[in-house]
Amino acid sequence: MTEIIGGGVALLDYDGDGDLDVFFVQSQGASRLFRNDFVETKRLSFTDVTGASGITTTGYGMGAAAADFDNDGHVDLYVTSFGASQLFRNNGDGTFTDVTKRSGTEVSGWSVPATFFDYDRDGWPDLFVGTYLQYRVEDTAQCVSPSGAVDYCTPNTYRPQQSRLFHNNRDGTFTDVTARSRIGSEYGPALGASAADFDGDGWPDLYVANDSQPNQLWINRHDGTFTNVALAAGVALTAEGKAEASMGVDAGDVDNDGDDDLFVTEQTGEGHNLYINDGHGAFEDQSARSGLAAASLRFTGFGAAWFDYDNDGWLDLLTVNGAVQTIQALAQARDPFPLHQTKQLFRNLSGGRFEEVTSRAGDAFGHSDVGRGAAFGDLDNDGDTDVVVSNSNGPAQLLLNNVGNRRHWLGVVARPGARVEVRRKSGVSLWRRAHTDGSYASSNDPRVLVGLGDSSERPTVRVTWPDGRTTEQANVDVDRYVTIR
Numbered sequence: 001m002t003e004i005i006g007g008g009v010a011l012l013d014y015d016g017d018g019d020l021d022v023f024f025v026q027s028q029g030a031s032r033l034f035r036n037d038f039v040e041t042k043r044l045s046f047t048d049v050t051g052a053s054g055i056t057t058t059g060y061g062m063g064a065a066a067a068d069f070d071n072d073g074h075v076d077l078y079v080t081s082f083g084a085s086q087l088f089r090n091n092g093d094g095t096f097t098d099v100t101k102r103s104g105t106e107v108s109g110w111s112v113p114a115t116f117f118d119y120d121r122d123g124w125p126d127l128f129v130g131t132y133l134q135y136r137v138e139d140t141a142q143c144v145s146p147s148g149a150v151d152y153c154t155p156n157t158y159r160p161q162q163s164r165l166f167h168n169n170r171d172g173t174f175t176d177v178t179a180r181s182r183i184g185s186e187y188g189p190a191l192g193a194s195a196a197d198f199d200g201d202g203w204p205d206l207y208v209a210n211d212s213q214p215n216q217l218w219i220n221r222h223d224g225t226f227t228n229v230a231l232a233a234g235v236a237l238t239a240e241g242k243a244e245a246s247m248g249v250d251a252g253d254v255d256n257d258g259d260d261d262l263f264v265t266e267q268t269g270e271g272h273n274l275y276i277n278d279g280h281g282a283f284e285d286q287s288a289r290s291g292l293a294a295a296s297l298r299f300t301g302f303g304a305a306w307f308d309y310d311n312d313g314w315l316d317l318l319t320v321n322g323a324v325q326t327i328q329a330l331a332q333a334r335d336p337f338p339l340h341q342t343k344q345l346f347r348n349l350s351g352g353r354f355e356e357v358t359s360r361a362g363d364a365f366g367h368s369d370v371g372r373g374a375a376f377g378d379l380d381n382d383g384d385t386d387v388v389v390s391n392s393n394g395p396a397q398l399l400l401n402n403v404g405n406r407r408h409w410l411g412v413v414a415r416p417g418a419r420v421e422v423r424r425k426s427g428v429s430l431w432r433r434a435h436t437d438g439s440y441a442s443s444n445d446p447r448v449l450v451g452l453g454d455s456s457e458r459p460t461v462r463v464t465w466p467d468g469r470t471t472e473q474a475n476v477d478v479d480r481y482v483t484i485r
Contacts, residue, residue: 001135002027002082004152004324004339005112005191007372007390008063008441011379012075014053015094020377020445022046022388024396025061025079036379044380044400054095059083063373063441067116067125067416069103070172078127080111080441085129089172104174109161110135115437117195117204118417119181119220121467124168125416128183130190130208131161145326152325155211155245160189163208167224182225188213192249194438196260197419198233199281202468204417207235209246209264219281232282235262235275239285244270245300245324248374248440252306253431254315254348260433263292265301265319265440268327272296272304272319276352286352292317295356299341300324302440303374307385311407311451313430314348320371320389320440337393340368364399377445383409383479385449390442408452410459411481417466420448422459452478 010023019036026032033053034046059081069076074090085107088096100106110132116125135158145151165183166174178184183206192209199205203220207230210216214237217230230236237243245267251260255276262275262283271293275283287293296319303320310316321341330338345361346354358365370392379386384404389397412420418434432448452459458475463484465471476482 001133001140001152002060002110002137004392005132006060006062006082006441007392008061008443009373009375009388009390009396010064010066010077010443011375011377011388011445012066012077012443014075014077014090016074019381020379022375023064023077024390025057025064025373025441027060029057029059029061031055031057031061031079038380049094052094054097055088056098057081057086059085062110062112063114064443065114065116065127066436066443069116069125069127069168071124078105078114078116080107080114080129082110084108085111085114099172103172104176105129105166107131107164112191112441113193115193115195115206116416117206117437118466119165119204119206120167120224121203122170123467124170126168127166127174128193128195128206129164129166130193131163132189132191132211133158134161145328145331147326147328147331149326149331155189160187160210160213162187163190177224180224182227183218186216186228188216191247192264192438192440194249194251194262195435196251196433198251198260198277200259200279204466205281207249207251207262209249210243211247212243212245214243215246215264217281229281234283234285238273239287244273246273248302248304248319250305250438252315252433254306255352256314256430258429258431263304263306263317265304266296268298268300268323270297272301290352291354292346295346296344299344302372303389303442305374305376305439305444307376308449308451309345309385309401309404310347311384311404311409312453313451314350316348317346317354318374318387319344320374322370322372322392337370339370339392341371342366342368343371343389362399364397367397369394369397372440373442374439375442375444376439378411378447378449381481383411383449385445404451407454408456408478410450410452410461410476410478412448412450412461412463413481413483414448414463415465416446419464420450421462421464422450422452423462424455424457424459447481
């Protein structure tokens with residue numbers, strides 16, 4: 001079953017030169033790190049530096065999360081797998097050291113999503129690791145497709161594992177607080193995770209997407225503990241009361257009202273889900289009304305994210321798709337790998353509606369692949385969001401955005417977990433969150449990129465830091481990245 005799960009990708013500036021490098025998680029200990037040479041060469045090109053980096057993965061790779069866990073100014077890397085997870089510390093000289101055992105962050109079994117987030121607001125990123133199923137290759141069940149052919153099993157064939165939460169001790173080590181925090185009180189086959197302040201109280205919460213079991217919304221109680229309120233909040237099940245095969249997830253302010261909404265990808269025949277936040281952590285299922293549910297019924301989504309692809313000020317959506325059970329039409333056509341599907345791109349029309357624009361998004365969207373991980377970030381620093389896709393049993397893809405930079409934009413470099421408000425002189429504001437998590441088994445650009453449409457007006461930027469303090473800067477130049485500390 002591990003053959004159809006995993007394949008994440010991480011974007012991280014591991015060498016601190018100002019552009020995003022790419023790390024691909026692969027099976028059989030063959031994960032790869034590519035250095036982006038854009039800043040030096042002024043063209044987008046990559047060099048495989050895996051051998052020199054010291055990164056050697058040992059498990060059957062699943063996902064990755066990037067963050068500076070020890071606050072030394074160099075971004076580190078956590079890799080999940082079927083086997084033992086690993087934490088690689090960035091030495092600051094282009095190399096990494098495996099500090100898994102020393103740090104106390106080893107998770108055995110089968111882990112997929114991971115996210116660093118500062119749940120206690122002490123300035124040091126803590127670590128959540130989502131685990132999937134209690135599964136061993138030697139105990140693989142025999143399952144068949146509707147046609148009677150041997151096929152992959154559903155997740156309900158096996159029991160879920162207990163996800164883990166680690167508290168950062170600020171000395172290079174972590175303490176397992178899974179039990180103390182109560183996050184270990186409910187099991188679920190986790191495939192996606194996104195941390196954000198969903199109830200607006202200034203403390204980061206955690207949403208976990210579970211495969212074919214109720215999703216979880218862990219609300220931060222400010223004392224090191226969490227409570228799962230997903231059912232009462234309306235995000236555990238669909239509006240019809242069904243637990244679906246949730247995989248990819250992302251949180252973002254899709255209706256520009258100042259709070260984070262949720263999107264979750266689902267399996268073929270279910271339709272993806274959109275949950276709109278009322279600002280206090282209660283959600284309304286608007287999957288059908290938005291048009292996203294019907295448009296996605298034929299697809300199984302994995303990697304996904306909210307991003308403003310055309311920089312018009314409204315967050316759009318891209319999903320990377322690929323089935324987990326045999327597509328009968330492809331099998332009948334004797335396709336050797338009958339799981340591939342095309343990607344989908346949706347444009348936010350405002351007013352709660354989305355338009356599918358896949359057909360005019362470029363040749364890359366005409367390819368049919370078994371999509372899994374997707375990482376979102378500005379790889380060529382031109383002010384729009386590009387996408388790196390990892391495909392199961394196929395080549396990776398770089399989707400270069402040539403649309404967004406036709407409009408004005410503002411990039412903000414701020415500490416992950418910070419909330420950024422871009423306010424125009426008219427009083428209209430756009431809110432974004434500095435984060436790397438979300439999507440599926442992947443890690444995104446930590447910078448905030450805000451589309452400003454046709455306005456070249458210099459806005460005011462207000463940053464709310466994870467500890468509640470704020471920094472405000474007026475008349476910020478646009479069409480460039482600015483760093484706010």
